[in-house]
Amino acid sequence: MRTNQGFAGDDRGTFGGRMRRAQIERAAAEVLSEVGYAAASVSRIADRAGVSKGVITYHFATKDEIFRRLAVQLLDGCAAHITDRVPDEMPPALRLRARIHAELEYFASRRIEFLAMAEVMANHRDEDFGRAFEGIAESDIDTVAGILREGQEAGEFRPLDAHEAAHLIDAAKNGVLDRWAADESLDLEPMSASLLDFVARAVRADGA
Amino acid sequence: MRTNQGFAGDDRGTFGGRMRRAQIERAAAEVLSEVGYAAASVSRIADRAGVSKGVITYHFATKDEIFRRLAVQLLDGCAAHITDRVPDEMPPALRLRARIHAELEYFASRRIEFLAMAEVMANHRDEDFGRAFEGIAESDIDTVAGILREGQEAGEFRPLDAHEAAHLIDAAKNGVLDRWAADESLDLEPMSASLLDFVARAVRADGA
Amino acid sequence: MRTNQGFAGDDRGTFGGRMRRAQIERAAAEVLSEVGYAAASVSRIADRAGVSKGVITYHFATKDEIFRRLAVQLLDGCAAHITDRVPDEMPPALRLRARIHAELEYFASRRIEFLAMAEVMANHRDEDFGRAFEGIAESDIDTVAGILREGQEAGEFRPLDAHEAAHLIDAAKNGVLDRWAADESLDLEPMSASLLDFVARAVRADGA
Amino acid sequence: MRTNQGFAGDDRGTFGGRMRRAQIERAAAEVLSEVGYAAASVSRIADRAGVSKGVITYHFATKDEIFRRLAVQLLDGCAAHITDRVPDEMPPALRLRARIHAELEYFASRRIEFLAMAEVMANHRDEDFGRAFEGIAESDIDTVAGILREGQEAGEFRPLDAHEAAHLIDAAKNGVLDRWAADESLDLEPMSASLLDFVARAVRADGA
DNA sequence: GATGAATGAGCCTTCATTCAT
DNA sequence: GATGAATGAAGGCTCATTCAT
Numbered sequence: 001m002r003t004n005q006g007f008a009g010d011d012r013g014t015f016g017g018r019m020r021r022a023q024i025e026r027a028a029a030e031v032l033s034e035v036g037y038a039a040a041s042v043s044r045i046a047d048r049a050g051v052s053k054g055v056i057t058y059h060f061a062t063k064d065e066i067f068r069r070l071a072v073q074l075l076d077g078c079a080a081h082i083t084d085r086v087p088d089e090m091p092p093a094l095r096l097r098a099r100i101h102a103e104l105e106y107f108a109s110r111r112i113e114f115l116a117m118a119e120v121m122a123n124h125r126d127e128d129f130g131r132a133f134e135g136i137a138e139s140d141i142d143t144v145a146g147i148l149r150e151g152q153e154a155g156e157f158r159p160l161d162a163h164e165a166a167h168l169i170d171a172a173k174n175g176v177l178d179r180w181a182a183d184e185s186l187d188l189e190p191m192s193a194s195l196l197d198f199v200a201r202a203v204r205a206d207g208a
Numbered sequence: 209m210r211t212n213q214g215f216a217g218d219d220r221g222t223f224g225g226r227m228r229r230a231q232i233e234r235a236a237a238e239v240l241s242e243v244g245y246a247a248a249s250v251s252r253i254a255d256r257a258g259v260s261k262g263v264i265t266y267h268f269a270t271k272d273e274i275f276r277r278l279a280v281q282l283l284d285g286c287a288a289h290i291t292d293r294v295p296d297e298m299p300p301a302l303r304l305r306a307r308i309h310a311e312l313e314y315f316a317s318r319r320i321e322f323l324a325m326a327e328v329m330a331n332h333r334d335e336d337f338g339r340a341f342e343g344i345a346e347s348d349i350d351t352v353a354g355i356l357r358e359g360q361e362a363g364e365f366r367p368l369d370a371h372e373a374a375h376l377i378d379a380a381k382n383g384v385l386d387r388w389a390a391d392e393s394l395d396l397e398p399m400s401a402s403l404l405d406f407v408a409r410a411v412r413a414d415g416a
Numbered sequence: 417m418r419t420n421q422g423f424a425g426d427d428r429g430t431f432g433g434r435m436r437r438a439q440i441e442r443a444a445a446e447v448l449s450e451v452g453y454a455a456a457s458v459s460r461i462a463d464r465a466g467v468s469k470g471v472i473t474y475h476f477a478t479k480d481e482i483f484r485r486l487a488v489q490l491l492d493g494c495a496a497h498i499t500d501r502v503p504d505e506m507p508p509a510l511r512l513r514a515r516i517h518a519e520l521e522y523f524a525s526r527r528i529e530f531l532a533m534a535e536v537m538a539n540h541r542d543e544d545f546g547r548a549f550e551g552i553a554e555s556d557i558d559t560v561a562g563i564l565r566e567g568q569e570a571g572e573f574r575p576l577d578a579h580e581a582a583h584l585i586d587a588a589k590n591g592v593l594d595r596w597a598a599d600e601s602l603d604l605e606p607m608s609a610s611l612l613d614f615v616a617r618a619v620r621a622d623g624a
Numbered sequence: 625m626r627t628n629q630g631f632a633g634d635d636r637g638t639f640g641g642r643m644r645r646a647q648i649e650r651a652a653a654e655v656l657s658e659v660g661y662a663a664a665s666v667s668r669i670a671d672r673a674g675v676s677k678g679v680i681t682y683h684f685a686t687k688d689e690i691f692r693r694l695a696v697q698l699l700d701g702c703a704a705h706i707t708d709r710v711p712d713e714m715p716p717a718l719r720l721r722a723r724i725h726a727e728l729e730y731f732a733s734r735r736i737e738f739l740a741m742a743e744v745m746a747n748h749r750d751e752d753f754g755r756a757f758e759g760i761a762e763s764d765i766d767t768v769a770g771i772l773r774e775g776q777e778a779g780e781f782r783p784l785d786a787h788e789a790a791h792l793i794d795a796a797k798n799g800v801l802d803r804w805a806a807d808e809s810l811d812l813e814p815m816s817a818s819l820l821d822f823v824a825r826a827v828r829a830d831g832a
Numbered sequence: 833g834a835t836g837a838a839t840g841a842g843c844c845t846t847c848a849t850t851c852a853t
Numbered sequence: 854g855a856t857g858a859a860t861g862a863a864g865g866c867t868c869a870t871t872c873a874t
Contacts, residue, residue, distance in 0.1 A: 016833080035337040038246050042869060054835050057870065122330050129243040134390065158409070164402035167387060168380045175379020182342070194372035201366070202410035222857075250844060260860050265845060267858090432854080451753040454662050458848060470856050473849065538746050545659040550806070574825070580818035587799020588792045595791060598758070610788035617782070618826035638836075666865060676839050681866060683837090835874085843867070850860080 021059050024049050025073075028066045033115035037123040040067075064124065071120040071133065074113050079140070081106040092151030093204070096144065097196055100173055104192045107177055115181045141166045148203065158205045169199050229267050232257050233281075236274045241323035245331040248275075272332070279328040279341065282321050287348075289314040300359030301412070304352065305404055308381055312400045315385055322389045349374045356411065366413045377407050437475050440465050441489075444482045449531035453539040456483075480540070487536040487549065490529050495556070497522040508567030509620070512560065513612055516589055520608045523593055530597050557582045564619065574621045585615050645683050648673050649697075652690045657739035661747040664691075688748070695744040695757065698737050703764075705730040716775030717828070720768065721820055724797055728816045731801055739805050765790045772827065782829045793823050 027049035032040045042063050046053045060066050085102040086095055107114045124132040145166035151157035176195050180186045235257035240248045250271050254261045268274045293310040294303060315322045332340040352374040359365035384403050388394045443465035448456045458479050462469045476482045501518040502511055523530045540548040561582040567573035592611050596602045651673035656664045666687050670677045684690045709726040710719060731738045748756040769790040775781035800819050804810045 014833095020833090036331060036333050036339075038331055039333070039337060041867075043867085052835050053869090054837095054872090055833085058834065063869065123244060123246055125244050125247070129247060131244075131390070160405065161398070161402050164399060165406060167383060168403060168406045171383020171386075172376045172380045174383070175375060178379075179375060182339070190369070191372060194369050195376060197368065198373060198376045198410045202406045224858080228858085249842080251842085261844090262847090262860050262862095263858080266860095271844065430854095436854090452747060452749050452755075454747060455749070455753060457846075459846085468856050469848090470851090470858095471854085474855065479848065539660060539662055541660050541663070545663060547660075547806070576821065577814070577818050580815060581822060583799060583803060584796045584819060584822045587802075588796045590799070591791060591795020594795075598755070606785070607788060610785050611792060613784065614789060614792045614826045618822045640837080644837080665863080667863085677865090678839050678841095678868090679837080682839095687865065837872085837874105839869105839871080841868090844865100846864075847862090848860105851856105851858085853856085853858105 017059065020051075020055065024051070024056055024059060025066060025070055029070055029113050029116035032067070032070070032119045033112045037119040040119070067120045067124060068132070070113070071117045071124070074110065074117045075136065078103060078106045091156065092147050092154055093156045093200070096147050096151070096169075096203070097200065099144065099147070100169070100196060100199065101192065103173065104177065104188060104195075107181075108188050111181050111184075114177060118178065118181070137170060141170050144169060151203070155205055155207075157203045160203065165203060168202075172199065225267065228259075228263070232259070232264055232267060233274060233278055237278055237321050237324035240275070240278070240327045241320045245327040248327070275328045275332060276340070278321070279325045279332070282318065282325045283344065286311060286314045299364065300355050300362060301364045301408070304355050304359070304377075304411075305408065307352065307355070308377070308404060308407065309400065311381065312385065312396060312403075315389075316396050319389050319392070322385060326386065326389070345378060349378050352377060359411070363413055363415075365411045368411065373411060376410075380407065433475065436467075436471065440467070440472055440475060441482060441486055445486055445529050445532035448483070448486070448535045449528045453535040456535070483536045483540060484548070486529070487533045487540070490526065490533045491552065494519060494522045507572065508563050508570055509572045509616070512563050512567070512585075512619075513616065515560065515563075516585070516612060516615065517608065519589065520593070520604060520611075523597075524604050527597050527600075530593060534594065534597070553586060557586050560585060567619070571621055571623075573619045576619065581619060584618075588615065641683065644675075644679070648675070648680055648683055649690060649694055653694055653737050653740035656691070656694070656743045657736045661743040664743070691744045691748060692756070694737070695741045695748070698734065698741045699760065702727060702730045715780065716771050716778060717780045717824070720771050720775070720793075720827075721824065723768065723771070724793070724820060724823065725816065727797065728801065728812060728819075731805075732812050735805050735808070738801060742802065742805070761794060765794050768793060775827070779829055779831075781827045784827065789827060792826075796823065 024045065028040070028045045031044050031048050035044065042053055042056055045063075045066070046056055049056075056063075056066070060069075082099055082102045085105075086098045088095075090098060121133040121136065126132050141163070145162040148157055148160070148162040148165055152159065152162070172195060176188075176191050180188045180191055232253065236248065236253045239252050239256050243252065250261055250264055253271075253274070254264055257263075264271075264274070268277075290307055290310045293313075294306045296303075298306060329341040329344065334340050349371075353370040356365055356368070356370040356373055360367065360370070380403060384396075384399050388396045388399055440461065444456070444461045447460050447464050451460065458469055458472055461479075461482070462472055465472075472479075472482070476485075498515055498518045501521075502514045504511075506514060537549040537552065542548050557579070561578040564573055564576070564578040564581055568575065568578070588611060592604075592607050596604045596607055648669065652664065652669045655668050655672050659668065666677055666680055669687075669690070670680055673679075680687075680690070684693075706723055706726045710722045712719075714722060745757040745760065750756050765787075769786040772781055772784070772786040772789055776783065776786070796819060800812075800815050804812045804815055
């Protein structure tokens with residue numbers, strides 16, 4: 001007898017299986033974005049996906065796994081998108097700008113998924129109640145800090161604590177995404193422009 | 209129909225009653241900060257407070273009311289703190305700086321409460337799943353936008369979309385608080401300095 | 417230290433005590449008539465009486481005691497009212513009519529109390545879930561059966577099973593009271609007339 | 625929002641599902657008849673049915689729904705039984721008699737269900753505490769009133785207020801059923817005969 | 833692969849009752 | 854006499870998960 005434990009986090013499996021998992025993940029994202037983490041029950045997800053509750057347990061070991069995958073996939077996709085679009089050779093100021101722009105661009109077509117991911121990252125905890133996504137953005141921030149340091153050496157950026165500034169840039173960017181995602185009537189384009197302008201001014205060298 | 213139990217939203221009541229309510233709110237804040245919104249059950253709060261579950265229902269009509277009060281009290285306290293410390297006569301650049309500093313200062317001695325409030329604001333929903341604290345910071349942000357416009361007229365600040373910039377400043381500030389609150393080992397002072405510097409640079413006029 | 421057990425079912429006590437008990441009983445009757453047995457909680461009764469919950473426990477050993485007293489008092493009052501108004505010397509047909517009329521008349525000015533009593537009698541159970549007011553009307557019905565037998569001997573009433581007929585008369589009378597009590601807009605007078613007519617016809621001897 | 629659990633009001637579903645629901649309804653009826661409305665908890669019903677509490681929530685949306693179905697099914701079944709057995713062409717006096725007889729006959733083999741239904745009808749309230757089964761018998765009574773009027777025109781019945789008389793007949797009939805159901809040792813047959821006789825006498829024309 | 837059924841722990845809340853003051 | 858406070862059991866219900874078919 002084949003146990004369903006084997007499927008957990010498994011990207012192998014039949015084509016149909018992958019399809020089903022994708023369908024369930026999509027439903028989960030919609031439910032999360034609409035009713036929030038606390039009310040996102042397996043029942044509601046099954047309803048939304050138009051399948052029985054059993055199907056979900058068959059394809060995912062636990063509910064948490066669905067949520068985790070949702071967040072991880074989006075995070076990974078975003079990272080790949082950025083890497084694709086931001087060559088290492090770009091000068092620092094442009095590279096910083098390109099990274100931020102690429103991230104906003106990535107989520108611009110994934111509002112629901114972003115909201116779902118935000119719910120998961122804010123609420124997902126391990127069994128000891130520790131935040132499961134604590135520090136997930138750290139490497140990203142380190143990359144930005146690196147760019148800032150590079151730019152300082154090149155004289156493009158002013159003296160500042162690169163690590164702190166990277167966090168501030170990240171927070172401002174997340175603020176833009178959060179606000180945009182929460183209000184469907186908002187247009188990301190001008191918000192994005194204001195953000196890029198704001199950040200550029202905050203870090204540029206005096207003579208620049 | 210009002211029963212003679214439950215002081216829901218009642219600021220009157222005996223000294224003992226106010227004490228108990230404060231004790232329960234404190235326990236609720238601790239639990240929220242430690243295990244998160246989803247796991248913050250009445251049982252856990254009662255355990256933490258060292259009282260029976262019934263006591264909580266006796267003093268608060270619903271669990272949500274405790275959470276709401278927690279958030280509202282802190283928000284109100286913070287607003288009062290800022291108003292006290294930031295006279296309207298201050299010139300815009302100083303006023304902006306003073307506001308941010310006052311807010312960070314207020315939460316610096318209320319880490320647990322800040323975490324609890326953040327959990328509540330991120331998760332509290334009304335019965336139709338709408339975010340209950342949606343737009344709660346809007347008036348605050350409008351105030352900052354007003355300061356920015358004033359500063360622009362005075363030539364202290366550069367041309368920018370005041371409303372967008374106010375949101376970016378808010379997001380950066382919240383990012384600092386979130387990061388600090390999540391990691392007990394962090395020192396708010398230097399983070400605060402970086403933030404103030406970052407914001408000042410982002411908005412100052414070219415000639416300044 | 418004086419325990420409150422002593423008061424249970426106690427008609428002695430101070431004047432103030434009797435007043436309080438009456439006030440509580442009145443409130444209990446109102447609550448019962450408005451929300452029904454299941455929702456008639458001590459809290460709601462205390463609210464209605466404008467006293468604290470503690471007062472109720474002070475004057476009555478248990479909630480059930482209040483309810484029991486409510487029913488018993490009304491039942492006793494009704495019995496006394498009937499006895500007062502229906503002399504044993506009346507001829508059977510008149511006596512039957514007078515009894516029914518007296519009972520309707522008694523409750524006519526006690527709608528709330530009647531509803532409360534009906535709730536209690538329908539729902540009150542002892543600790544083994546046996547109906548506490550089972551057979552409470554039996555002696556009344558026996559009295560009516562006696563009148564029927566007397567009337568048969570006197571040739572006023574037709575041959576019939578006196579005990580069964582007494583039950584049927586009782587049921588018809590209760591039906592009138594129930595319907596009237598449930599609908600404030602109803603006028604008891606014509607209903608009463610129809611009932612008396614109905615019963616008289618049902619039992620009268622052929623030649624009468 | 626409909627979850628995929630709960631068949632609330634659903635007559636479709638698998639054979640097994642219908643069986644379970646019937647089993648649960650049977651257990652609920654037994655519990656209601658034995659301990660009364662107030663003590664008829666989901667736990668007790670589950671115990672009686674020999675299933676876990678969760679099963680009940682799985683098959684019925686709420687406890688009230690079980691009770692409502694219990695009452696409605698019995699009421700509907702009774703109405704159908706009467707319609708089947710009482711042709712419209714019968715002369716009024718016979719038709720009246722046949723209706724009453726059919727109803728008693730229907731419940732004669734359903735003592736437990738009758739008791740359960742009586743508990744529900746006496747106690748079920750909507751959220752504003754209004755009686756949920758208020759006036760449920762009204763159409764039935766109107767039918768009887770119609771028969772009485774027909775019989776008056778045909779000279780079979782005496783002049784009387786048909787609507788009032790119909791209510792009295794209904795009350796007498798319910799009295800018989802209540803008494804019989806409450807006492808297992810009673811034989812419905814002679815009670816039924818007395819009732820039919822009583823009613824016939826009460827309404828017949830003088831010359832009949 | 834998929835499903836409906838079942839479970840049992842846990843949730844929030846209501847409640848009758850006890851008790852110190 | 855009276856009160857507010859506290860208790861703990863019980864209530865109905867939701868839910869993630871398991872499992873036989």
